[in-house]
Amino acid sequence: MITEKAPGKLYIAGEYAVVENGFPAILVALNQFVYCSIEPSTNGTGKIVSHQYQNNAVQWHRQGDQMIVDQRDNPFSYILSAIQVTEEYARTLNKPLDVYDLHIDSELDSASGKKYGLGSSAAVTVATVKALCQFYHLPVNNDRIFKLAAIAHFAVQGNGSLGDVAASVYGGWIAYHSFDRQWLAEQRKFLDLTTLLNLPWPNLKIETLTAPANLALVIGWTGKPASTSQLVDKISLFKARQQAQYQEFLNASRQCIQRMINGFHAGSLEMIQTEIRYNRSLLQELARRSGVQIETPVLKQLCQIAEQFGGAAKTSGAGGGDCGIVAIDAQADLQSMINQWTAENIEHLPLAVHFMNNVHRYTIKLK
Incomplete structure (x- = not known):
């Protein structure tokens, strides 16, 4: 069994402004984690299991006569998106895909199941990407893990800065300048994933910081x-x-x-x-x-x-x-x-x- 983890995060300052291209925020990664474990399926049928998320509700609203389901607060949406993006990367490297069981365990919620606000959607995305990259033996570094997780997370949420993803990947204290998400959405339509991962992303900058000792x-x-x-x-x-x-x-x-x-x-x-x-x-x-x-x-x-x-x-x-x-x-x-x-x-x-x-x-x- 392969197990990877990603830490939760908190924003220190820069909220709301950071959703605009190139604007900065300061975040910190914390020692509470989401764990993702993967093992090959023994019967040809894979499953995704999480004790914390089994009773997760789906919100929806009416748009005219249409029922619009809001998946942005549903952790399984981020897990499935992370799987889709990482396996797309695996296919570009001619890796054969497999069937597996995926287990998620989160420390980022209260005992009663309420969210603390520690970035669980970002952490579960990063942990899933990291575990699948190891499972498929994909060549990655922190920059590439960030980009894969950012693509997967943005595909579900559609807004936000992805600073929480950066904190879950790089850890510690970071200064994060948000990249151009509209550019990413456009490039996804035309570029293969490997090319997109190798390109510089407009306005993106991540700087690790050292806090004062006191x-x-x-x-x-x-x-x-x-x-x-x-x-x-x-x-x-x-x-x-x-x-x-x-x-x-x-x-x-x-x-x-x-x-x-x-x-x-x-x-x-x-x-x-x-x-x-x-x-x-x-x-x-x-x-x-x-x-x-x-x-x-x-x-x-x-x-x-x-x-x-x-x-x-x-x-x-x-x-x-x-x-x-x-x-x-x-x-x-x-x-x-x-x-x-x-x-x-x-x-x-x-x-x-x-x-x-x-x-x-x-x-x-x-x-």
Whole structure:
């Protein structure tokens, strides 16, 4: 049996803006994983099994008389897409396809099955791609795994930046500049997969970062899962209607993230905290202008408590629930902060940053 794993992730800053071509965000990979195991079938019939996802519901809506099924929050859609893309790559290399059993095990959900917001769809896509590449003995490196997983993930989600895929592939702290997804969609129609994997992707840049030694990352979960794809859809409506205001947000976010990257390069917790607070204010203003609830009352409470202890806190990801993050001095009274969270029914997630053993600490430019 072959087993591969991919870590979950959290956004530190740059949410929403990063869905635009070339715009940056900072993410971190965490030591909770999705595992994918593959073994050849013994009876000629393959199966896909996951204990966590067996009761997964499918959402749909009406478009005129048509029933439109939304597969974006269904993990099996990402698994099937990862299989399709990776086996397409195997065929271009003249590898014979096989029948197999595929087992998925996820640590990225709560005991009750609720999503923590740790990027489970990206992690299950990456883990499936990695396991199949090993199963078929395909030549890959991190860049190629990212591109295969990004193609598979984007085929299902249709929006988003694919930064969560990058975090699951490269691990650690990363600065991610999103690539041109429209370009990818167009090239998929005309180019074979090997050619597409070998091309530079417009605007794509992934840089590994080293955090200051005194930076402690503390994560709180609100208990309320949120749908990233649906929240991004709502912000897209605001973008279409208020283009000038949206452009102001984009430009301010880009400058904020660049200053934060400089803070990582300088090893300055204070610089990073300043920009986390500023990024929070940008998201609050975006929420006010768009009417989309990004920072819920519980997330606001999480941030206010963290600020009392000197932490810089904000929502992580699309908001609307899920997690908040705190960048704080490791010498602060973290336990008292967590105790106050607990009193407000905010669950502390005791996670650590996960670094990949095979990732070198240098800038990876895919451009």
